[in-house]
Amino acid sequence: xxxxxxxxVTPERVVYSGQASMVIARGVQGDLGILxxxxxxxxxxxxxxxxxKVEGDQVVRMAVSGGFMEVRGDKVTILAETxxxxxxxxxxxxxxxxxxxxxxxxxxxxxxxxxxxxxxLQRALARIDVTK
Amino acid sequence: MAKGIREIRRSIKxxxxxxxxxxxxxxxxxxxxxxxxERAEAARPYAxxxxxxxxxxxxxxxxxxxxxLQSRPVKKTGYIVITSDRGLAGGYNANMLxxxxxxxxxxxxxKDEYGIFVIGRKGRDFFTKRGYPVLEEITGLKDNxxxxxxxxxxxxxxxxxxxxxxxxxxxxxxKFQSAITQIPTVKRLLPLEAPEGNTERKMDYExxxxxxxxxxxxxxxxAETLVYSALxxxxxxxxxxxxxxxGNATDNATDMINRYTLQYNRARQAxxxxxxxxxxxxxxxxx
Numbered sequence: 001x002x003x004x005x006x007x008x009v010t011p012e013r014v015v016y017s018g019q020a021s022m023v024i025a026r027g028v029q030g031d032l033g034i035l036x037x038x039x040x041x042x043x044x045x046x047x048x049x050x051x052x053k054v055e056g057d058q059v060v061r062m063a064v065s066g067g068f069m070e071v072r073g074d075k076v077t078i079l080a081e082t083x084x085x086x087x088x089x090x091x092x093x094x095x096x097x098x099x100x101x102x103x104x105x106x107x108x109x110x111x112x113x114x115x116x117x118x119x120x121l122q123r124a125l126a127r128i129d130v131t132k
Numbered sequence: 133m134a135k136g137i138r139e140i141r142r143s144i145k146x147x148x149x150x151x152x153x154x155x156x157x158x159x160x161x162x163x164x165x166x167x168x169x170e171r172a173e174a175a176r177p178y179a180x181x182x183x184x185x186x187x188x189x190x191x192x193x194x195x196x197x198x199x200x201l202q203s204r205p206v207k208k209t210g211y212i213v214i215t216s217d218r219g220l221a222g223g224y225n226a227n228m229l230x231x232x233x234x235x236x237x238x239x240x241x242x243k244d245e246y247g248i249f250v251i252g253r254k255g256r257d258f259f260t261k262r263g264y265p266v267l268e269e270i271t272g273l274k275d276n277x278x279x280x281x282x283x284x285x286x287x288x289x290x291x292x293x294x295x296x297x298x299x300x301x302x303x304x305x306x307k308f309q310s311a312i313t314q315i316p317t318v319k320r321l322l323p324l325e326a327p328e329g330n331t332e333r334k335m336d337y338e339x340x341x342x343x344x345x346x347x348x349x350x351x352x353x354x355a356e357t358l359v360y361s362a363l364x365x366x367x368x369x370x371x372x373x374x375x376x377x378x379g380n381a382t383d384n385a386t387d388m389i390n391r392y393t394l395q396y397n398r399a400r401q402a403x404x405x406x407x408x409x410x411x412x413x414x415x416x417x418x419x
Contacts, residue, residue: 009181011279011360013174029340042185043340044349068349070185072337079181081279081353 004036004074006052008062008083015083016060022053023076025069036074044068047122049130050078061086063126065119086131094131098124137403140396144389151385157220158378164275165311165371171276172308172364179357186354188337189347198344199294200351203323209239209246210267210298212289212321212359214305214366215255217271221370222377224306224314225254231316232304236264247298249289251363267292275367279360286359290352293322305362306369312376314369321358324351 006023008016023034026048047065054060067080101121105114190201213232215225232248240246247267250256256269270285292298301322306314339346 007177009178011175011178011357012171014177027340039338040336041338041340042189042346044346066353068185068346070181070337077181079178079185081283 002036002074004034004076006076006078008050008064008078008080010080010083015085016052016062018052018054018060020052020054020060020076023069023078024051024053025064025078026050027069032069034069034071034076038071038076040073041071042068045078045080047119047126049126050083061130063089063123063130065123065126084127084130089127089131091128091131094124094127098128137396137399140392140399144392144396147385147388147392151382151389154378154381154385158375158382161371161375161378165368165375167276168364168368168371169308172361172368175357175361175364179361182350182354182357186347186350189339189343189350198347198351200290200322200324200355204296204299206299208244208298210249210289210292210301211236211246211318212249212285212301212303212362213251213255213259214303214363215250215252215258216366216370217253217273219254220377221374222380224370224373224377225252225258227314228304228306228316229255229258231318235302235304235318247292249285251285273363277360277363277367279356282360282363283356286356287352289359290322290355294352303359303362305366306373308365308369308372311372314373319362321355324355 003019003021004023006016006018006020007014021036025032025034026046027043028046029043032043045064045067048063049061050064052060052062062083062085064078064080064083066082067078070077070079097120101117101124104117105121211232213228215228219225236246243263243265247265248259249268250259250266251270251273253271256266256271259266268285268288270281273281289301293301300320302318303321304316304318307317309315337343
């Protein structure tokens, strides 16, 4: 099976770099599955988990926020403000922040920054999803 | 230098204390410098990549009308000035601030023509004391600032530009050359110069949803990234500058201690000689 190089880069460091047979990410217009020899493409990503299929059943998952993906030839680069591997995630904290964000959204008091709460909820959901 | 033995001993002791402190600071600065350099290194792939993608979009879609790429008549200029929170870093802050003040004096006649975004306590104190128009400030950044820490200023500065409150934005920071040399640099950040694309490797990308929209997401990110990497570089410069300054201070302290020790020994010997001659004179008188 053909392979491609995948790199996940944040401003602070290179989070992941390796070979993969498929990358699944959520672009602004919906989920995308990228296979080797995909057409060159650039798209912003939503705050969501990204899955990298390395070999056989082995899948690397990470929570990505504020990112975009570049596909070119046999190389996929994901640039993101944050990208966390399951090992880096504090599940309890993510759950707490999910609860907080949900509470804020459900209370609906007028000065609520809805976008901020929603983003925070999405980040928490992505983190929890990745660690499952 | 007619100092008593006791005074000399006290000066030696206090200089030794000072030396110990400067020596420790030098070593701390050296360790931090290394760490900061590594961070600056680690940030490079991100900046390079984002630049590459923007370059290929800009070269692929000629005449892109994104406001961040357009020069417009300059009514007001913004400056992001990166200084340190702490002193004892040699000429680090002084050089930077002098460069900024010179640039401003050269380019602007009145205070309405520019505004300053300042990072670091030293710069903030300098500008507020002299009545420069400071638009935003951050102080108390960590030694290893994360992207999230800087995002607020960088994002705000970029926002000012998009809202047309300022028409160009300059980035002023100490460029890291080596541990001994740091160059105060004033560089234009916005409007962005579309990075030069490598035409041979030009790719026909498919943009989702459209090239314009991808560009409008990427350009602010790019500007923020540039600010972040400048900050990392400035931090490395700061530690480098502090390391050199503290190294010099330690050397000077050692020199001073040597001088004082010599003086001290001379004075001690003189005292002993005098005592002996007094005893001898006393003995002679009795005999």
